């Protein structure tokens with residue numbers, strides 16, 4: 116069977132997540148990069164050269180990208196996701212949409228309609244951490260019931276690139292083009308991990324409460340040099356409760372986060388995964404009815420980065436796997452974030 120031709124729109128000028136798609140594809144089977152397109156032609160050429168691409172078409176238009184692709188990876192600013200995902204589905208393409216799915220859940224209407232109209236096409240949202248080996252190992256252990264009742268957990272994820280105040284105003288610092296800030300950027304991944312790992316053993320999230328902050332409130336506009344307001348958060352923390360009573364905390368920041376980590380405590384002990392040390396998961400065992408005992412390391416291995424989700428995307432396109440990261444699902448995650456950003460909280464009752 117011919118590999119799925121994967122075309123990317125938005126090759127990247129700030130973080131450039133498209134590179135993660137490009138490098139991820141190199142580790143996948145049955146799917147290959149066929150074409151790239153960016154509204155900024157020089158940017159597309161730069162990515163082509165920097166990623167050492169040779170047999171990839173640099174397209175001059177969206178239409179040309181469609182001609183060279185069976186599936187489209189949408190690596191655009193958040194406010195453009197819905198428009199291009201709708202256009203891709205209408206053109207008969209499968210689509211992998213970078214997260215967050217959009218700037219807010221209300222904007223998803225047409226995309227949700229198109230997703231329903233094209234059940235034979237995959238529309239997946241890029242919650243790419245699920246396949247990371249630490250999370251895969253935790254999933255195995257939780258699903259097997261090894262940890263017994265879960266009492267509490269903590270997750271943190273963020274970055275520090277824009278802690279540098281000299282980084283100018285980017286689309287992600289503007290609520291109109293990004294939606295919420297760090298709490299959405301990183302919080303949507305964390306909520307996805309909670310749904311994936313913990314919902315099966317703890318029941319659904321029933322309540323969330325958040326505090327957000329913008330510590331660097333102005334940035335230089337790169338076009339005219341003036342100082343302009345940042346209109347979303349650069350750090351956000353939220354706490355929550357699961358149906359079984361387990362409580363949790365999540366920490367997100369764009370301006371200083373040392374570690375990406377997860378800690379889970381339950382009847383059977385504690386699990387700790389630190390992505391600075393991504394080939395190992397720590398377990399501190401406990402007798403279910405008794406005290407804590409030994410600490411051990413469990414070696415883990417597997418695909419990192421975007422390779423895992425791209426392989427799952429290819430498997431879904433070929434009918435070998437089921438797509439769980441649908442637009443409808445991402446919309447529910449988005450509604451939680453919207454509510455935390457707008458009112459400081461979200462409750463299960465709101466969803467009903």
Ligand SMILES: NC(=O)c1ccc[n+]([C@@H]2O[C@H](COP(=O)([O-])OP(=O)(O)OC[C@H]3O[C@@H](n4cnc5c(N)ncnc54)[C@H](O)[C@@H]3O)[C@@H](O)[C@H]2O)c1
Pocket residue numbers: 124125126127128129130131132133152153154155158189190191192193195213214215241243300
């Ligand atoms: N999954 C992850 O872990 C992860 C990490 C970082 C970013 N992201 C997401 O990836 C997306 C892109 O983020 P980024 O930081 O790579 O963006 P970026 O600013 O680096 O790149 C966006 C690119 O889109 C291009 N572009 C803008 N409008 C366009 C249009 N109409 N047609 C074609 N090209 C256009 C720009 O020229 C730019 O090159 C965002 O949704 C972001 O949240 C995901």
